[in-house]
Amino acid sequence: MRHMIRAEYRAPEAPEEEERPPRRAGDPVSWHMVRGEGAVAMCGKELAPDADTRPDDAWGTDLGAPFCHTCGALYLREVP
Numbered sequence: 001m002r003h004m005i006r007a008e009y010r011a012p013e014a015p016e017e018e019e020r021p022p023r024r025a026g027d028p029v030s031w032h033m034v035r036g037e038g039a040v041a042m043c044g045k046e047l048a049p050d051a052d053t054r055p056d057d058a059w060g061t062d063l064g065a066p067f068c069h070t071c072g073a074l075y076l077r078e079v080p
């Protein structure tokens with residue numbers, strides 16, 4: 001099973017707000033691991049389908065935002 005690192009951005013703005021910047025504005029707040037090319041992280045978090053991705057071998061390197069600890073633990077259990 002292939003894995004991929006996917007970015008999490010700041011939570012969507014409140015719907016009653018108007019003229020907000022697009023969801024992807026700014027840098028990722030953290031990185032999660034997804035199975036295949038999915039948009040749901042291994043920890044269960046739903047991520048934007050168009051969020052930035054990185055190859056899974058970039059896990060543990062400096063991507064400018066922290067990695068999700070839950071995803072990391074699950075990933076290491078699946079990948080020898």
Ligand SMILES: [Zn+2]
Pocket residue numbers: 031032033041042043044045068069070071
């Ligand atoms: Zn996660």
